[in-house]
Amino acid sequence: MCDMKHGKSSDKVVLITGASSGIGKSIATYLSERNFKVYGTSRSPKDSSNNPFKFIPLDVTKKETIVTAVESVVQKEGRIDVLINNAGVGITGPIEEIPEAEIKRAFETNYFGALNMIKNVLPIMRSQQSGLIINITSIAGYMGLPYRGIYSATKSALEITAEAYRMELKQFGIKMTNVAPGDFATNIASGRYHAPVIKGSPYEKVYGSTLKLMNEHVDAGKDPELMAKEILKIIHTSEPNVHYKVGERLQKISVKLKAFLPDKLYEKMLMKHYKL
Secondary structure, three states: OOOOOOHHHHHEEEEEOOOOOOOHHHHHHHHHHHHHHHEEEOOOOOOOOOOOOEEEOOOOOOHHHHHHHHHHHHHOOOOOEEEEEEEOOOOOOHHOEEEEEEHHHHHHHHHHHHHHHHHHHHHHHHHHHEEEEEEEEOOOHHHOOOOHHHHHHHHHHHHHHHHHHHHHHHOOOOEEEEEOOEEEEEOHHHHHHEEOOOOOOOOHHHHHHHHHHHHHHHHHOOOHHHHHHHHHHHHHOOOOOOOEEEEOOOHHEEEEEEEEHOOOHHHHHHHOOOOO
């Protein structure tokens, strides 16, 4: 076996959650084609014979499936070099009208699911004295977006937690980074929880038009292979940055603008963008 510093790509074992579609599938396929040993996860893996990587069942909201999946990879390969926390769910709606159960479900998947994945691979990586954890967050996690406030909150929580986590892990030779994508052409909109546009609701007209605009942004998004290429670069980077942002230039610039524009001016800019 070899460590992250000296191993060739073909020696590195990658575990990626949410690999059945979209960004996750693109990353898993791209790395597999470059001779990484990739294990992709899905809550209900179907026939994976058409995929160049191995599929294993895992639901990030169920701790017992996390334990089983991680043990399965270690039994087969003896190690895990890279964990990519990609599994996530979208959620939209007026915060006032989103059911509490759906808010909790979003946090269970996007935040606690990622944390539990990390907890279960850390003992393995610590014994190896090496490892890389990549959290797929979102540019939406850098700002409170209208009618996407809960989604923004889940991704922001992961971003901030990881900032602290990576400092705690340095002593063990384990690296962690966050990669925040903007809008990509994936099927996330179809799997997203949409709070219904309620007839007669005070949010009916504005939420309805904003929801349409959000879906148009996803449909016009970039090819998810762009994310896969960025992930490969990060894996080959000896000292990864704390944060990476991948996507449309305007979306990446919006994060920088938030850092120095007055709050109210930035808020006006967002409201204009969403036609509020």
